[in-house]
Amino acid sequence: MPASSSTSALFGVGKRTNGHDSKGAAVGEPSTLIHDSITGGVDDLIGLTHLHEPAILHALRLRYTADIIYTSTGPILLAINPFKTMEGVYGGGLMDLYRRQGEENPNGKLPPHVYQTADDAYRAMMRGIDMDKFLKRSTRKSLAGSSRHIKKESEFEMPTNQSILVSGESGAGKTVTTKIVLNYFAMLSRKLQEKENIANQQINGNGGASIEQQVLQSNPIVEAFGNARTMRNDNSSRFGKYINIAFTSEGKLLRASIDTYLLEKVRLIHQCRGERNFHIFYQFLASASRTEREELCLNDMTPEDFLLTNQSETYDRRDGVSDVDMHNEMVEAMQIMNFGEDTVQHLMRLIVAILFAGNMTFAADSHSSSYSESCSLEENEASLAVAKLLGVSFDKLAASLTTKVLFARGDIIHKGLDRSAAEKANEALIKSMYGAAFDFITEKINLSINAGSSDENGGASKSTGRNVLRKSLSGVDAGAGGASIVPPGGASIGVLGKGLYVIDIDVLRELSSLIFFML
Numbered sequence: 001m002p003a004s005s006s007t008s009a010l011f012g013v014g015k016r017t018n019g020h021d022s023k024g025a026a027v028g029e030p031s032t033l034i035h036d037s038i039t040g041g042v043d044d045l046i047g048l049t050h051l052h053e054p055a056i057l058h059a060l061r062l063r064y065t066a067d068i069i070y071t072s073t074g075p076i077l078l079a080i081n082p083f084k085t086m087e088g089v090y091g092g093g094l095m096d097l098y099r100r101q102g103e104e105n106p107n108g109k110l111p112p113h114v115y116q117t118a119d120d121a122y123r124a125m126m127r128g129i130d131m132d133k134f135l136k137r138s139t140r141k142s143l144a145g146s147s148r149h150i151k152k153e154s155e156f157e158m159p160t161n162q163s164i165l166v167s168g169e170s171g172a173g174k175t176v177t178t179k180i181v182l183n184y185f186a187m188l189s190r191k192l193q194e195k196e197n198i199a200n201q202q203i204n205g206n207g208g209a210s211i212e213q214q215v216l217q218s219n220p221i222v223e224a225f226g227n228a229r230t231m232r233n234d235n236s237s238r239f240g241k242y243i244n245i246a247f248t249s250e251g252k253l254l255r256a257s258i259d260t261y262l263l264e265k266v267r268l269i270h271q272c273r274g275e276r277n278f279h280i281f282y283q284f285l286a287s288a289s290r291t292e293r294e295e296l297c298l299n300d301m302t303p304e305d306f307l308l309t310n311q312s313e314t315y316d317r318r319d320g321v322s323d324v325d326m327h328n329e330m331v332e333a334m335q336i337m338n339f340g341e342d343t344v345q346h347l348m349r350l351i352v353a354i355l356f357a358g359n360m361t362f363a364a365d366s367h368s369s370s371y372s373e374s375c376s377l378e379e380n381e382a383s384l385a386v387a388k389l390l391g392v393s394f395d396k397l398a399a400s401l402t403t404k405v406l407f408a409r410g411d412i413i414h415k416g417l418d419r420s421a422a423e424k425a426n427e428a429l430i431k432s433m434y435g436a437a438f439d440f441i442t443e444k445i446n447l448s449i450n451a452g453s454s455d456e457n458g459g460a461s462k463s464t465g466r467n468v469l470r471k472s473l474s475g476v477d478a479g480a481g482g483a484s485i486v487p488p489g490g491a492s493i494g495v496l497g498k499g500l501y502v503i504d505i506d507v508l509r510e511l512s513s514l515i516f517f518m519l
Helices: 003-010 053-065 092-104 114-143 174-195 211-217 219-226 279-287 290-295 323-336 341-357 381-390 394-402 419-449 468-474 505-511
Strands: 070-073 076-079 162-168 240-247 253-261 362-364 375-377 403-408 411-416 491-499 515-518
Touching: 053 070, 076 114, 092 114, 092 174, 114 162, 114 174, 114 491, 162 174, 174 211, 174 219, 174 240, 174 253, 174 491, 211 219, 211 253, 211 419, 219 253, 219 279, 219 323, 219 419, 253 419, 279 323, 279 341, 323 341, 341 381, 341 419, 362 419, 375 394, 375 419, 381 394, 394 403, 394 419
Parallel strands: 076 515, 162 491, 162 515
Antiparallel strands: 070 076, 240 253, 240 491, 362 375, 403 411
């Protein structure tokens, strides 16, 4: 659609008269006819005369059919995925409008937008930083020369960190929304640098790429290992992501860390009809060279030959995206993020080992009785390939999957597992290997993003981050090693994205002193 049309749609001008929306063929009820110049009657659903489900849905429908995808309901921003390119709804010009409103007219009335939500979080963080500075200065003056016990500075700190929760169904647009938020924060940081006559990009150890660019560059890697085709979405994130963005006391974007959690590892073992396993399996099998196939025992095997990828009988993507193109993009991103050629090869070796592990079979031992059942790992193409790819002997692999070790009064007892238990042990091995690879990738990305970045005191960042659940208990600023990515006097904004069905509200309460909800 023309840019001018979309821009007018964003601001709700000239799209509705007398409660009638010609495009949607819907007539507004009195409860939605609040303001004739605003499509749907209101920009904020709290302003509806009757706040009930029919009025809310009707107002949202009027706005959606007029290509207005954002609507507020108090501090909550509702975003309805248009499933098409929206020209004029995003870009530098609109970013600048919301930036200027935040700086010059905080009580302005620009239409609801994800830029507004991001700006609100940023301004709240900066107000907290400024208030924290003021309280510390006031405390020092009031206690100067006093004989009373002087409290530690940390006791006077104001809460400054902010969080944005991006939540919704599969395909609602959570990943794209997170990218939009990051771009807005990067714009704010660049504006500050321009005012100080500093280079527009944050210089670091990755050839001068800005922090937000590196976070976005990591997407092809994380999506390859963490996304899959589902019934509703061909590129659905099957994990939660928490991006912690650190700012200096002046408000400049300094560092970032990515934490992943709740990876859907059960997908490795089972997929519904019409769904796929994680993208990486199909991408590598579609793009592996002849040399790689020979080295990794693949020969001419395809996804149809592996149990982990053939049980759903679904091998392609409906969105027309090529697995080969996505794999090449992933490899290129790994090179940019300093993974190293050997690391990439080892990861692909592990992926193939996981595929073959899904094909391993077990046979009940002939000497088993009703009192003591045992089984053995069948020595076939799959099991021999797994042993070779993992660098272990077949006997050790078989023993680890078909027996368990018991400790009884100082004695070590090896007890055989029946076939069902051995198959479960193999599934656990597959899940643990893939989960470890996913965690390793996240840590490598964080190390690359923050390589060479330093805090205001010249100290290098050492944080990599591991898990948002552990982070929620120890503070949002702490990384894997207990180090903080937030510089002294600075603050952070966390962006948490995950589907509605896995959010634990008790964990979310620990994430920040203030949470902006965005659906």
